[in-house]
Amino acid sequence: MVINIKKTLEKTTALNDCPDWTFELLAQYQTEIARVAKNYRLDTYTNQIEVITAEQMMDAYASIGMPIGYSHWTFGKKFIQTEQTYKRGQMGLAYEIVINSDPCISYLMEENTLPMQALVMAHACYGHNSFFKSNYLFKSWTDASSIIDYLLFSKNYIAQCEQKYGIDEVEATLDACHALMNHGVDRYKRPQKISLDEELKRQEERAEYLQSQVNALWRTVPDTKKKTDKKQHHFPSEPQENILYFIEKNAPLLKPWQREIVRIVRKISQYFYPQKQTQVMNEGWACFWHYTILNHLYDEGLVTDKFMLEFLHSHTNVVAQPEYNSKFYSGINPYALGFNMFIDIRRICENPTEEDRQYFPEIAGSNWLDTVHFAMENFKDESFISQYLSPKLIRDFKLFHIHDDAKENFVEIGAIHNEQGYQQVRQNLASQYNLSNLEVNIQIIDANIDGDRALTLRYTPHNDIELGKSKTEVLKHLHYLWQFDVKIVQETANGDDEIIAQCPAKEDKKGD
Amino acid sequence: MANFIDRRLNSKNKSTVNRQRFLRRYKNQIKKSVSDAINQRGVTDIESGENIVIPKKDLSEPIFHQGEGGIRDRVHPGNDQFSPGDRIKKPPKQQGQGSGQGDASDSGEGEDDFTFSISKEEYLNLLFEDLELPNLEKNQLDKLIEYKTVRSGFCAEGVPANIDIVKSLQGSIARRIAMTSSKRKQLKECQQALEQLQEDKHDHVQEERELKIQIESLKEKIAKVPFIDTFDLRFRNYAKQAVPTSKAVMFCLMDVSGSMDQATKEMAKRFYILLYLFLSRTYKNIDVVYIRHHTQAKEVDEHEFFYSQETGGTIASSALELMDKIINERYNDNQWNIYGAQASDGDNWADDSPNCKSLLINKILPKTRYFSYIEITQRAHQTLWQHYQQITQTHANFAIRHIKEVADIYPVFRELFKKNAKNAA
Numbered sequence: 001m002v003i004n005i006k007k008t009l010e011k012t013t014a015l016n017d018c019p020d021w022t023f024e025l026l027a028q029y030q031t032e033i034a035r036v037a038k039n040y041r042l043d044t045y046t047n048q049i050e051v052i053t054a055e056q057m058m059d060a061y062a063s064i065g066m067p068i069g070y071s072h073w074t075f076g077k078k079f080i081q082t083e084q085t086y087k088r089g090q091m092g093l094a095y096e097i098v099i100n101s102d103p104c105i106s107y108l109m110e111e112n113t114l115p116m117q118a119l120v121m122a123h124a125c126y127g128h129n130s131f132f133k134s135n136y137l138f139k140s141w142t143d144a145s146s147i148i149d150y151l152l153f154s155k156n157y158i159a160q161c162e163q164k165y166g167i168d169e170v171e172a173t174l175d176a177c178h179a180l181m182n183h184g185v186d187r188y189k190r191p192q193k194i195s196l197d198e199e200l201k202r203q204e205e206r207a208e209y210l211q212s213q214v215n216a217l218w219r220t221v222p223d224t225k226k227k228t229d230k231k232q233h234h235f236p237s238e239p240q241e242n243i244l245y246f247i248e249k250n251a252p253l254l255k256p257w258q259r260e261i262v263r264i265v266r267k268i269s270q271y272f273y274p275q276k277q278t279q280v281m282n283e284g285w286a287c288f289w290h291y292t293i294l295n296h297l298y299d300e301g302l303v304t305d306k307f308m309l310e311f312l313h314s315h316t317n318v319v320a321q322p323e324y325n326s327k328f329y330s331g332i333n334p335y336a337l338g339f340n341m342f343i344d345i346r347r348i349c350e351n352p353t354e355e356d357r358q359y360f361p362e363i364a365g366s367n368w369l370d371t372v373h374f375a376m377e378n379f380k381d382e383s384f385i386s387q388y389l390s391p392k393l394i395r396d397f398k399l400f401h402i403h404d405d406a407k408e409n410f411v412e413i414g415a416i417h418n419e420q421g422y423q424q425v426r427q428n429l430a431s432q433y434n435l436s437n438l439e440v441n442i443q444i445i446d447a448n449i450d451g452d453r454a455l456t457l458r459y460t461p462h463n464d465i466e467l468g469k470s471k472t473e474v475l476k477h478l479h480y481l482w483q484f485d486v487k488i489v490q491e492t493a494n495g496d497d498e499i500i501a502q503c504p505a506k507e508d509k510k511g512d
Numbered sequence: 513m514a515n516f517i518d519r520r521l522n523s524k525n526k527s528t529v530n531r532q533r534f535l536r537r538y539k540n541q542i543k544k545s546v547s548d549a550i551n552q553r554g555v556t557d558i559e560s561g562e563n564i565v566i567p568k569k570d571l572s573e574p575i576f577h578q579g580e581g582g583i584r585d586r587v588h589p590g591n592d593q594f595s596p597g598d599r600i601k602k603p604p605k606q607q608g609q610g611s612g613q614g615d616a617s618d619s620g621e622g623e624d625d626f627t628f629s630i631s632k633e634e635y636l637n638l639l640f641e642d643l644e645l646p647n648l649e650k651n652q653l654d655k656l657i658e659y660k661t662v663r664s665g666f667c668a669e670g671v672p673a674n675i676d677i678v679k680s681l682q683g684s685i686a687r688r689i690a691m692t693s694s695k696r697k698q699l700k701e702c703q704q705a706l707e708q709l710q711e712d713k714h715d716h717v718q719e720e721r722e723l724k725i726q727i728e729s730l731k732e733k734i735a736k737v738p739f740i741d742t743f744d745l746r747f748r749n750y751a752k753q754a755v756p757t758s759k760a761v762m763f764c765l766m767d768v769s770g771s772m773d774q775a776t777k778e779m780a781k782r783f784y785i786l787l788y789l790f791l792s793r794t795y796k797n798i799d800v801v802y803i804r805h806h807t808q809a810k811e812v813d814e815h816e817f818f819y820s821q822e823t824g825g826t827i828a829s830s831a832l833e834l835m836d837k838i839i840n841e842r843y844n845d846n847q848w849n850i851y852g853a854q855a856s857d858g859d860n861w862a863d864d865s866p867n868c869k870s871l872l873i874n875k876i877l878p879k880t881r882y883f884s885y886i887e888i889t890q891r892a893h894q895t896l897w898q899h900y901q902q903i904t905q906t907h908a909n910f911a912i913r914h915i916k917e918v919a920d921i922y923p924v925f926r927e928l929f930k931k932n933a934k935n936a937a
Contacts, residue, residue: 023516030514047514056519059527074573076534079527080628103515110520125514171537179574323590332589400591406581413598416591429587440576465582473574 017307021114029118032302036293037126044129045144046103053110058082060097060107067099068151070158072174098124100132102144115310122293127286134377137274147271154264161257173258176477177265182439184244184266185273207256239443246444252453253483277380277435284338285376287319344393345372355391386430391422401428437462453484471501479503541566546638562635566626640790659752670747683744691737699730760795761843765831765854769806770823772857776888779918780855781818783886786925787853801838805831828860828896829867836875845879852883858894865895869903877907884928885912
């Protein structure tokens, strides 16, 4: 009897589940979601939820999700591509885009239904948002409060440069910087945070100062007597992996405004650096929370069955993992892997099996909320997988490991989802997300400041994988910035350095 | 905790700048694609934009990435048949397992060319960049022929249909205020005086009566000022303004005698398409008149013009005569911008060529903005070309060009309409 009454009471308080949303309804859902999120200790930046149209969504796509971006043809190309594939129906648009900023901006698509909007709010405004605020990579690499200001600064600065120096010059500089964008991060140093006020204040003095430093470095006052001794000194004294930084500080002939553009691209690259390394975790975390929060609302009776059916339909689409032989297979779906891992962590905490106790003695049976928060805050994809991928999940996904050596004419199955294979599968999957295995290892080893100013880079192959064919093209861009000879060397089997690419091409080059 | 912002009404074309940058950068490729596409169009089909194809490799944004070879370890889901140690033969010429981890959304597209659409405006701009209509400046001033009626203020006289009520009533109010103000002032004074007298305890019968009479007469005078007067009336004024006419007619003249084969006609067609597209950028309404001729000329429709075959000799002057006749009948050169384009393989009855020359000089060229003659032939020039060449020396609005193959058309067209060209000598 009592139960019945309670049920009817709850029914009257259920939120409207009509497909069409209004701002009032969104606000109601938002309030409920926020309440539940707080309950689960999700710490977020203030949300700024913006409703946009499909066309605006394509704009957002084109500018790689930056709400304000400088003008460049590649963004135009991206937009045209997106528009084409969208109009032909080859691709749906994302339901949302969320930006790591404070306040945290989330874009909701106008044509989403009300349940979709609720899903998206739980996913982006509470899932991603809390991830941005608490994950250690984001904490140390990005400053959410200043990014919008910085983007605005860079947009204006580049627009100014275009007016002063012409679109072509600026475009060529940006092209060159984009080609090296992945090499604009100091992986081992904590970066400085960027804020607009400082940037503006420092920008001009920096331009002058930098130029004077460069001038000092390249001073051509003859010092002939000591030259032979000096030749032994390497510059830079240690290999530099942050190519853009090196260019910004040391390129001999760059103009001050070009240095600033190099800096801008470098800073933006740094901003995206954590995102590249936390795709599985970030999406997994967001999916885990939209799933958990909306189920919580359902348990409270706040959302209806109809709502849940639509929600679950979308949710399952998002976290589906096609198998390797499916025509839809295009690698492991980060949403699927991440979501299932967080669900699995919760399961291990709440209902551990013998196996779990053996593999995860420290978390089996612990407080699940503490555990998922800890996992979210302190890991990146690689370490997260190697720490938390459970045998059960490997079995569920039927993961198997393929070893492919280009020298052989076969590929070999290294390990599968069985007792002997768990460790190896996990280790290999984790290293699949290790950025240093994915991005090429290329470092500046020498700038011949006393001689012909030639710049030498060293490519260190990972697993004997060659440097891709585009190297010559990229080198042209590097040459544009450095303006003297550049070359890439690679160590051969017998320990010598072999030039694998150079610019200008060898014919034009004077003998060393 | 959360702010909602409705951005749907914000400008949506945030990427327009970037799109323009993109077009700007790939202008050369796009232009090539545009001029290739011209071949597949009908003469008057100008409503559509165009699909542009750019080879993907030209668009690449190179970055350092991992290439071929080496050892790769990958983990895949959904094992249904494999055990550790199984070896699977690689298919011949295996490309490796793809280069590293990409965004799932980025990869998956094949090596197609990059295809996209440009709008009609963008298409025409690219097609005719740096081109201008010859003689436009010079002729425009002395040929202001069409008049447009435009509003130009108000005037005191006019027909009742043009009365502007608001202006008229404003005038009426002003006049009434002006004509009654002194009387109203007097009236006010009288009324005040009357009130004072009435408040006074003593009787002022006589004075009161006088004042009352005065008040009455003032009121009457005020009432007599007419509510509206012919003086108030204002009429909307119209003036005639000369405007350059936006109508153009394009005469396509073509030799269809036996010597003109289909391929030659196709080439001529392309030239007409270009001309039509080009004119359509400047003029709102364009008529196209197709005149084909062998020994006799005939006005025909587009299809017949291009696709019906006739045999016989060639008398080019017949077409010029017909053109002149049609101009006189239907296209008054005061109202129409007349353009002519003649295409031929150069064959003409030798005695007729001087005729053509004099027809052009005396009748046609004075009326036309521009007349172009293209000769599509692999052979040597004949009499028609030689006579026409003489005209070019004296007439700036006449040009001749020689086309040998399809690829010549676009360059020749550009040459004809080049900006600031010293009009084909």
